[in-house]
Amino acid sequence: MSEDRKLAEHLRDPLDEASLQRVWTQVQRRRAQRSRPWLWLVPALAVAALALFFVLPSSPEAPAGEFTLHTGGSMTLSDGARVAVQSGQVEIGARKEGVRASVGVGKARFELPAGRAWTLDCGQAELKASGASFEVVREEAGLRVSVSAGQLEVSGPRLAKPVVLGAGQGLEVSAPEVAAAPEVLPATPRRDRVVPPPAPASPLPSAPPPTKTAVAPAVPLVTPKSPRPKAPRVRPARPAAKPVVAAARSKPAARASKPEPVAAAPKRAKPEPVAPPVEPEVPKPAEEPAKPKPKPATMQALLARADAARLSGRHGAAAAALEEVLAKHGRSPGAALAAFSLGRLYLERLSRPAAAVRAFKRALASGAPAGLVEDAYARLVEANVRAGDHVAARAATERYRRRFPRGRRLADIERALSP
């Protein structure tokens, strides 16, 4: 048998595509576990919580603990709250006074009994609920929420005021740099959903006053003077086709879950082509204190935002997100990588060599991974040259030469230094 001939050409592939996909899924799962070495505590906490629950059955306290659910995972807490993750990851921190959860990119369903308040950090928005069933779809481009029962409060930097969604209603919040303004969409119509009553014909100002919790912004948020302002609007599940039937069918359920006719619903129900601009409805500044203060984004969320922006060619937005990472999480282990990425963006995409110099210096000072150090030095030289600071470029070159006498980027550096 000749060694020049590859024997494998006479063989079928023992592993199929599905096997390789399975391996990749397992790799991702195991990496996620490795990235949280404290994760072994989770089953211990869960067991402890369950033990407490059974040992003290009369205890009124809700279960506590830290849980992480991955794709395909689901969990039911002893108070009846159920979380099912169809894709992505949800981290849950349960305390007796309330539950905080972080929803990663993916899709998850929550069925929460009345009682403990749940607060969900979804990046672009924060959700608050108690006694509600809803589905969250978080993507890099935005967030979609659809409520099937109860009420859900949505707040975030893209919403002027918290929006309360009732059963059968949905909301879509675009990522800040992806779209010009947030957009609220109707939930997919479903027969088993509670549909709000038909929209009144009157324009927004004369709509029935919402309850104190059911307040939806009825004004453009970003560009109030735009001819077609995209104000967040909450729409009924079925726009205007069969509102009466829908309302009649679900009237008891609607009454039970109190799906208040939210202020913006009429806009969807009656799409008047000659509707007057909504500028007059801009709330007075005195009403603005109701706007919730946006919570600082997590580093993971910021990096995800930067990735999404970079991959879609919005380099300025990516740089802004990375700057935010450095400003808010400058001491975290991932800061060096963020600084390096920022430097590349400034140097290669945004033609801001001086800013690139700062970023690469920061990457090196923050302890860039070994695989990036050489590249960071080389790019620092290039950035200095392009910024016109040849003295600093030569100094950086010397440092590079001392550290990497046979560096693979030496030729690039010399090319950059040559006039």
Add this chain to the structure above:
Amino acid sequence: MAPTPATSERRARQLGGELDDAELVFRALEGDGWAERVLYQRYSPGLGQMAARMLGNRADAEDALQDAWITVLTELDKLRDPGAFKGWVRQITVRAVHRRYRRRALRRRLGMDRGIDFSLASTAAPGASAEVLAELEAVDRALARLKLEVRSAWMLRVVEGYRLEEVAVACSCSLATAKRRIREGRLVVEKEMGR
């Protein structure tokens, strides 16, 4: 609209083909999950088949491939030259295969082994000639008698078609040692074939 998994897959394949390993490694180091996926799609088919043929067991091969990629992705920052990714990932996979092979040998001694579920001959292509089938059966018999290191070197060279230098890198040995192992394997195989 968010891309569907199928769209992402297509995009990864299209864009991945335009980028070299070094660029993908840089991107992966920056936390770009897409680049990691492209690297996996680029190398896992070949490495997976290689692991399966060396181990003769699909489940063990999947485990070895999984171990290898965990190591690759967690130790990517230790890769000195991102352009050398191909040799590095092969080396890690061969090591993972060896670990899995030794573990299986231990299980076999303890009577806990699931057994080899296929031989090279059993994976012959449908149109393989009788001569090729006979050769593959002889190779299977010979491989069963070879030491692990010799078996690996010979298989990488003859079955997978690696160049000698690539065999040396993948087996973490010198070129001379790789040649010696391949020669040793060839002698045993030829003896089994009656040459």
